[in-house]
Amino acid sequence: MASFIQLLVSGLATGAIYALVAVGFTLLWQTSQTINFAQGEFVMLPAFFVLAAMNAGAPFWFACLIAIVLSVLMLGIVFKLVVVDPMLKHGVLPLVISTIALAVFLKEGVKDFYSSQAQPFPTLAPDHDISVFDAVVSTQSLAVLAVAIAAVVGLNLLLQKTRLGRSMQATAQNPTLARILGIPVRRMVLYTFVVNAVLVAIASILISPIYLAKFSNGETLGLAAFIAAIIGGFNQVRGAVLGGVILGVLDNFSAAYVSAQYRVAIPLVILIIVILVRPQGLLGRVEERTV
Amino acid sequence: MLRTSLIASAFAVGLGIGQAAFAQNSVYMPAILELSGAGAVSGTNFRDGMILAVEEINAKGGILGKKIEMPLLDTQSEAGIARSQVQKVLDNKPYVILGPVFSGSVITSMVLAQDAEIPQIIGGEAAAITQKGNPYVFRTSFGQQFSMPKIANYVRDGIKAKSVALLWVNNDFGKGGRDTFTKEMAARDIKVVADISTESGQADFSADVVKLKAANPDAVFVYVNEEESARFLREAKKQGLKTPLIGETTLLGQKVIDLAGDAANGVKGHVGLSVDAPIPAVKEFAERFKKRFNYVCDHNGIKGYTGIYFIKTVTEKIGKFDSKAFAAAAHGITISPKDVPNILMEATWDKNGDIDRESFLGEVVGSKQKIVEVLPKLGK
Numbered sequence: 001m002a003s004f005i006q007l008l009v010s011g012l013a014t015g016a017i018y019a020l021v022a023v024g025f026t027l028l029w030q031t032s033q034t035i036n037f038a039q040g041e042f043v044m045l046p047a048f049f050v051l052a053a054m055n056a057g058a059p060f061w062f063a064c065l066i067a068i069v070l071s072v073l074m075l076g077i078v079f080k081l082v083v084v085d086p087m088l089k090h091g092v093l094p095l096v097i098s099t100i101a102l103a104v105f106l107k108e109g110v111k112d113f114y115s116s117q118a119q120p121f122p123t124l125a126p127d128h129d130i131s132v133f134d135a136v137v138s139t140q141s142l143a144v145l146a147v148a149i150a151a152v153v154g155l156n157l158l159l160q161k162t163r164l165g166r167s168m169q170a171t172a173q174n175p176t177l178a179r180i181l182g183i184p185v186r187r188m189v190l191y192t193f194v195v196n197a198v199l200v201a202i203a204s205i206l207i208s209p210i211y212l213a214k215f216s217n218g219e220t221l222g223l224a225a226f227i228a229a230i231i232g233g234f235n236q237v238r239g240a241v242l243g244g245v246i247l248g249v250l251d252n253f254s255a256a257y258v259s260a261q262y263r264v265a266i267p268l269v270i271l272i273i274v275i276l277v278r279p280q281g282l283l284g285r286v287e288e289r290t291v
Numbered sequence: 292m293l294r295t296s297l298i299a300s301a302f303a304v305g306l307g308i309g310q311a312a313f314a315q316n317s318v319y320m321p322a323i324l325e326l327s328g329a330g331a332v333s334g335t336n337f338r339d340g341m342i343l344a345v346e347e348i349n350a351k352g353g354i355l356g357k358k359i360e361m362p363l364l365d366t367q368s369e370a371g372i373a374r375s376q377v378q379k380v381l382d383n384k385p386y387v388i389l390g391p392v393f394s395g396s397v398i399t400s401m402v403l404a405q406d407a408e409i410p411q412i413i414g415g416e417a418a419a420i421t422q423k424g425n426p427y428v429f430r431t432s433f434g435q436q437f438s439m440p441k442i443a444n445y446v447r448d449g450i451k452a453k454s455v456a457l458l459w460v461n462n463d464f465g466k467g468g469r470d471t472f473t474k475e476m477a478a479r480d481i482k483v484v485a486d487i488s489t490e491s492g493q494a495d496f497s498a499d500v501v502k503l504k505a506a507n508p509d510a511v512f513v514y515v516n517e518e519e520s521a522r523f524l525r526e527a528k529k530q531g532l533k534t535p536l537i538g539e540t541t542l543l544g545q546k547v548i549d550l551a552g553d554a555a556n557g558v559k560g561h562v563g564l565s566v567d568a569p570i571p572a573v574k575e576f577a578e579r580f581k582k583r584f585n586y587v588c589d590h591n592g593i594k595g596y597t598g599i600y601f602i603k604t605v606t607e608k609i610g611k612f613d614s615k616a617f618a619a620a621a622h623g624i625t626i627s628p629k630d631v632p633n634i635l636m637e638a639t640w641d642k643n644g645d646i647d648r649e650s651f652l653g654e655v656v657g658s659k660q661k662i663v664e665v666l667p668k669l670g671k
Contacts, residue, residue: 003501006530010497116331118518120550127553129531138529211494212522212550216328220494255498260488261461263498 015248016148021225040222076197233284328368340595443475521550
């Protein structure tokens with residue numbers, strides 16, 4: 001029982017981080033049909049913004065703020081204006097290829113200008129153990145879980161309870177109608193990219209103490225989040241959250257109770273099953289297109 | 292780090308400029324290393340150790356009057372790329388080949404160098420490397436058949452463990468270590484209660500730590516690469532794992548300590564090479580290294596550095612650049628710091644290319660590696 005609880009908490013913490021990244025995938029897809037294959041590298045990069053700011057003398061909390069601001073500028077606004085806008089008019093495929101190229105550029109850039117080696121990254125909370133039914137649960141895991149939940153709840157409140165959020169949803173659902181209703185569609189799409197940048201920056205700050213900051217982290221994270229988004233439903237934010245959590249917990253349980261060697265394969269098996277049985281994802285909605 | 296990379300690149304590129312003219316008065320010794328990917332820590336340390344030695348030797352006129360030409364090629368920590376890089380440099384008829392460090396890359400590439408009768412000075416530690424009858428492969432550090440008996444004795448006599456759990460990385464290095472360690476445990480009647488394999492580059496060790504806690508062993512033997520060691524130690528601390536953690540150089544190295552922080556404190560084990568060794572020549576080398584590259588070198592830096600001086604010594608002994616003669620003369624050679632100060636510690640290479648020298652028991656105290664005992668050469 002103790003092992004089960006520990007695995008569950010740890011899996012939920014990792015899963016919550018995957019969920020943040022997966023939500024970003026779905027937001028970009030819904031508002032601009034952008035499949036961002038550099039999303040993993042977007043999670044990798046802010047950790048190096050934090051480290052660079054700390055090397056310049058900033059305390060950790062302030063370095064995190066700087067990283068979020070830089071992420072909004074570079075991974076949100078600049079990405080939208082320089083990569084997405086010029087490419088999207090040529091269709092989804094050129095954009096996908098552009099994001100793959102961007103992923104390589106970011107990875108190699110960090111390797112050349114920072115280091116090819118992993119870097120230590122500060123933890124969000126100090127080390128303390130809490131005992132729950134004989135299971136030792138770390139405050140770090142709980143802090144990660146709390147921040148990730150807060151981010152998702154905050155996003156949900158933004159989308160559901162504010163005029164801005166409803167405008168963003170309207171843009172995602174029907175941009176033509178949204179434009180007729182006077183919603184500034186282009187600006188709403190830009191806000192989505194900004195939200196994605198904030199989410200990946202938070203995910204980066206949460207995951208880097210576990211993974212250590214390294215140029216290649218995006219490969220694992222991007223794939224995990226992409227799978228999570230498909231499992232949950234690529235066109236639903238709540239689906240992406242569910243997919244992320246399922247993936248994190250499943251990874252831990254399969255490593256402990258099935259096989260450590262095949263832990264990487266198990267999410268892919270689930271992905272195949274979901275695509276065969278429920279192609280729109282667990283919480284996704286069917287989208288039909290006329291030819 | 293950027294500065295180091297630029298210097299290293301300039302070093303490699305600079306050596307390539309005017310190659311035809313330079314080649315007349317130089318000896319071609321390419322280095323094939325893990326400069327990126329999972330083995331980047333090992334590869335870059337090995338590289339910088341070699342660069343330091345090459346700079347020293349070239350500044351004093353080179354080997355037998357010829358400067359060392361050492362281009363650097365990246366394996367990206369992939370065995371397939373390592374093999375193709377070895378194939379590539381063989382076309383240029385090298386005198387010797389330096390690297391790789393990862394055992395899997397060594398095993399897949401060393402046949403090519405053997406067929407071409409070119410000596411290969413490697414950093415790999417898998418026992419299998421020197422058990423294939425290859426007369427052209429030479430280690431710069433202990434093979435697992437040399438280091439594991441020392442660790443096993445420590446587990447039995449130092450920790451007084453009756454049961455152990457193993458956590459190892461599922462590659463040639465980890466599997467070789469796991470197999471050798473398991474045999475040594477059986478020979479000492481110590482029960483292996485958990486045998487956990489992990490993946491190279493694995494990021495999340497939470498499930499593995501849970502399994503270790505459930506097994507409740509007297510000690511945990513950790514045999515994964517440096518970055519994974521650090522991630523494991525952080526997770527072990529996070530989950531409050533109290534069992535003594537025992538390892539090899541890949542668990543107690545300075546880079547692991549830097550990455551794991553406080554989580555490395557209390558880790559114990561056997562280190563074949565260490566800049567903290569109570570040997571003045573090693574300490575002086577460590578200072579030179581730090582001054583040159585602005586970071587603390589780990590055991591791989593010492594391996595790279597002494598590997599170059601091993602080549603220099605053997606070459607000067609045979610008095611010519613003859614790869615076959617080099618291999619013949621290197622088997623059975625003992626190089627002492629009395630004759631070659633830069634070899635740092637007395638070392639002997641046996642008929643298989645295995646190295647024997649003193650080693651150490653270490654412990655991490657206050658985020659620093661502390662040597663607690665010097666172990667003699669196995670051959671003594």
